[in-house]
Amino acid sequence: MSNKAKIILSVFGVVISLALLVVSSILAEETVISPTSATLLSTISVIPVFAAISFAAKVDYETGVYECRKCGNIFKPTFKAYFWGAHTLTTRHLKCPKCEEKSWCKRTIPNA
Ligand SMILES: [Zn+2]
Structure with a gap:
């Protein structure tokens, strides 16, 4: 599906x-x-x-995967980070695993 x-x-x-x-x-x-x-x-x-x-x-x-506001890295957060992260409909406050900066990451849907 x-x-x-x-x-x-x-x-x-x-x-x-x-x-x-x-x-x-x-x-x-x-x-x-x-x-x-x-x-x-x-x-x-x-x-x-x-x-x-x-x-x-x-x-x-x-x-859902999220795009880092600081470096543009696209990543999938851990369930814990996802669950506890403050969010709006399209963004979530997450820590990027690449640059380790916290930002309001934009949600994107992978086509896979
Ligand atoms: Zn980043």
Whole structure:
């Protein structure tokens, strides 16, 4: 599977699972179903949300490489650095393994 397909799939998973959560909370609010099944349903629908978000985070980590602002080196951070690094949607504050400078590295997607 290509990286782009994986990213699309992970975003899709998050959207679907969130939609499921919203539908189940509406059903619970409107008391269409009994309170017991409402509680059960909302508990169950939280699981796919967590699964989808973890999958999206995993795909995001696996498919992302970062470009150093200082020397232009393209590298893949360790999971620890990735997890704890401050970030925006397109950049992450990481230490470059080549020049050892910390900078806001730009995220790029390799085509492999
Ligand atoms: Zn660098």
